[in-house]
Amino acid sequence: MTSVAAPARSVPRLDPELLWASVGTTLLACGVAVLALFPALVSAAPACVFKGLTGLACPTCGATRALLALASGHPAQALAWNPLATLGLIGGCLYLPYAWAAVAGLAPRLRTGWLTPPVPWPLRAGFAATLLGNWLYLLAARR
């Protein structure tokens, strides 16, 4: 019932840059293409359900508006809508060209031991504090 042993040959290894770059680029391209064809979809997006039920902002409130502000070239406005989402979007935008450059062999592959399990507790605590701080900001700013 077990699998048949494969003949001796080189087994290709997973390439994280190629994986994330291909997924990110495909989703981005499809999203941009559909939104370009149906711009009404942007205004037709429903409001936040959490806010509709509780009256309070959720941790991702303002992310769509931040994306639109960033796309229209207003980074300060985007940061005001949702700082963490804006930084995440900018990070994602920077990651894609890096990943393709790394895949093409034009850039060195950046590696750190910090983000691979087990992640050190100060890093985990810092991540949780950043999420909480961002949410508190959104609540205070009434986004």
Add this chain to the structure above:
Amino acid sequence: MTCARCGHELPSPAPSFCPNCGMTTGVVEAAPGVSGGGPPDSGPPPPRAGLPWENRSGLLDLGAMFRTIGKVLFDAPAAYRSMKTDGGLGGPLFFAVLLGTICGWVALLWQLLFSGVMEGLMPTGGESPFGNYGNLSFMASTTFKVAQAVMLPGIILLVLFIIAAIYHLFLMMFGGAKRSFETTVRVLCFSAGSTAIFQLIPFCGGLIAFVWGLVIDIIGLAEAHETGTGKAAAAVLVPIAACCLCFIVTIAAAVALGVSVLGRS
């Protein structure tokens, strides 16, 4: 010396982390039955140990189910490196259909519970952004949802085989199908069953499951078929891009036809 996790040849002296996968070297040991402890071409790999679900005791072993979900979601490369590539489809299909059905029912329940709230939050007042062509209000009806709930196991089974067939066809086209169609179905079953858990999260669960599922499918196909990441990514992403392109071309053709008909009249 090679990385205990991915088998990448490490330079000498050994760095503190693997330059290929980023894993801290010398700390993590390869899971039992997981190939990768030795050099990539040092002989035939050891037999695959199997996922906890593949080695479960009895028909429904909840412990094995949760261990499999955790492994597939949070350590997909190791999970799919240890997954058996054959041995029948009954177990993997049961895993996918069981989890997909239960989580799908919860997702439908969320939709029913919050349908009133969602309608109130739509800025278009319930109007579809697609105009008259997109009037899909019948899909929100309770009758439709009940019918969907009843047919869900069959729909999951059908969709699993259709997606697996598409993945396998594209894998063959890109020269990445090193194993049988059964292997592709097994990869998809464990991926779909595990990511179905995200549907328990109301509103955004489906979206998380979709994106996370794409990533796990690519990792799974690459590890199970022992092919490159590029071929696996192409097998999963090219059909999506092709669907998107077909959708755009269809709409553009319909608009062009409409404009030409209006121009004549």
